[in-house]
Amino acid sequence: MAEGSRKNDFYKKNYTDWLEETIDSINDGILVIDSQGIVQFVNTEYTNITGVQPEAIVGKPLRDVRKGAILPKALRDGKRRAGIYRREGQIEYVIDTAPVYKHGEIVGAVSVCKSLNEVHFLTKELKRSKERLARLENTVGHMYQTKYTFSDIIGKDSGLKDTVELAKKAAYANLNILIQGESGTGKELFAQAIHSEGPRSKFPFIPVNCAAIPAELLESELFGYEEGSFTSSKKGGKVGLFELSNYGTLFLDEIGDLPFELQAKLLRVLQEGRVRKVGGLNEQEIDVQVITATNKDLGKLVEKKRFREDLYYRLNGVPIKISPLRERKKDILLLINDLIDQAGTTQAIRFTEETRQILSQYDWPGNTRELFNTVHYALSMTETNDIEPQHLPEVICKHGSITNIYSHQSLKEIIKNTEQEVIRQTIKSCGDTLDGKKMAAQQLGISLATLYNKMGK
Ligand SMILES: Nc1ncnc2c1ncn2[C@@H]1O[C@H](COP(=O)(O)OP(=O)(O)OP(=O)(O)O)[C@@H](O)[C@H]1O
Ligand SMILES: [Mg+2]
The missing domain is CATH 1.10.8.60 (Helicase, Ruva Protein; domain 3)
Known part of the structure; x- marks a missing residue:
């Protein structure tokens, strides 16, 4: 034998071994027949799925060893078929079949089968996750529902009635709302009524008291944080209140007490409609109506340079003033x-x-x-x-x-x-x-x- 031809044979043998091993390591079952319908090859996954050992099938006519097999049809009509359902005991799988052509002639056919057990497992897992999500959404929804509507606001005073009318319009305006009034005049009552009235009522209403949360915590409360962003951070990070109130209303109470350095961050979020968690890289789009309230004179705080003027105008989309009793x-x-x-x-x-x-x-x-x-x-x-x-x-x-x-x-x-x-x-x-x-x-x-x-x- 000439040197070149020996080299060629060696290459072919190695190539065939390599090809067999490759096909063997595929995660789908594969069965190949020749033009006479004789099984030439099955891979390990085929045996795993169907339970049929190679020695029981290879070298035999497929029709004899696998009654009802449809692969031989591909030899006759040259058609590809996909998604044929099969069940073997506990195991369910789907098959795709195709003829193999060489120089325009059908020289065999191949079937590829996929186990459905994994698909079933994943489907069940998905269903469970969906149920859990629905339960969580329900709980969160209940936790953040409002108690009051406009019908709870009592008063015949004409000024108060005008304020109620303005607030009702504001509920549909999708603008930021600033409610000002002395302590106990009903600012939170109005904020809740606005949320219950408008299109966001099915989504959360989340109240945050800017004066009650320590400045160093407020940022991560509002925007959330990524896991590991600071030493005491929780595993899995934390969802911020902005994200939690998505599609709903975030009620920032005592806004006059918002620390100056956070004012710039809040302004950015309101301008861009996106939040980035503390320690995070990605930004998430949010659709939140922001209602703020204060019993301080925010205009005066702006004059004294204790409240950012640009943020003041941003928050003051609809100014609502509740008169004292x-x-x-x-x-x-x-x-x-x-x-x-x-x-x-x-x-x-x-x-x-x-x-x-x-x-x-x-x-x-x-x-x-x-x-x-x-x-x-x-x-x-x-x-x-x-x-x-x-x-x-x-x-x-x-x-x-x-x-x-x-x-x-x-x-x-x-x-x-x-x-x-x-x-x-x-x-x-x-x-x-x-x-x-x-x-x-x-x-x-x-x-x-x-x-x-x-x-x-
Ligand atoms: N016009 C009103 N009709 C009926 N109840 C009212 C009215 N105004 C206020 N209230 C009630 O008075 C109480 C105080 O109202 P609310 O907490 O909304 O005031 P606030 O302006 O947010 O006060 P603070 O500045 O101290 O936070 C609540 O029980 C609220 O339901
Ligand atoms: Mg209040």
Whole structure:
């Protein structure tokens, strides 16, 4: 044999071995037949999938050893087939078949089979993960649902009504909203109502108190962090509140207390609509409505260079100002009545004229929150159905000095109201009967007719 031909044979043998090994290491089962339908080759994965050993099949007509095999069809019609389902005991697989051509002639056919067990396993795993995700989403959704809607905002004051109308429009405007108002005026109530009203209501409402979280933690709370970004970081990192409120609302309360260095970072996120976790490289797009609130005068903080002007304008897309309770005195009694209704007492609770006077004269520095606390206090202090001045917290009762109470009344009105209150109190202690009234008139040194006369005024 010539040297070249020997080399060629060696090369061919090695090449065939190499090819066989390659086919053997493929993760799909492979079976090859020649033009007569005789099995020439099966790889290890074919045996793994079908359980058929090479010696039981190689060199034999495929039709005889594998009843119903469709590969021989490829020899006859020259067609490729894909995705044919097969089941062998517990094992399910799909087959693709194709004829093998050489110089335009069919010289054999090949089938490639893939086990479906792994696909099933992955499908089950995916289903489980989806269920877990749905449960988590549900929990998160519930955790971050709002409690209040616009129907919970009480008030007939025209200024407050205008504010409510503006807030309702803002709910659909997809602009940042800045709510300003003194402590207890209902800023969070408005923020929640806006979220519940608008298209984001199905998504989370996440409140963050910028004054309550230490400055060094606030950044990672807002933007999240990657695993290992600092020594005490949690495994797997942390999802930031921006990301958590995606498609919903992030309520940044006490925004005036946002540390100066974080103001620039917040501005960047709002301008670009993307967040990057602390220690991270990738940015994530976010779609969040930002509502901020403060009881500080943010404009003044800007003047004093303690709040960035550019951020102020960015946040102030829709400015909402809630007026203090002392500027909408009419609403005080409305709020009180609503609270009494909510308290659900079966008795008819009555605030005496004097108590009402004190409550409407008081300045309410703590606004509606203070009013709510006062009413709850008074309800628990009275033993009858009447709320008298002495049932009010001392600080408020003291405000009810005679000049304060009657500052908007003429002397005639003061005398009339005081007389009526005294008569009412006396009848109460003597009994609301004819005899009781007679006794009351006697105690007060007036006739029964005068008593009736003054009561009816
Ligand atoms: N117009 C209103 N109608 C009914 N309830 C109100 C109204 N305004 C405020 N409240 C109630 O008063 C309480 C205080 O309101 P809220 O917490 O929203 O005030 P705030 O402005 O956020 O106060 P702070 O500045 O102290 O955080 C809550 O119980 C709220 O439901
Ligand atoms: Mg608040």
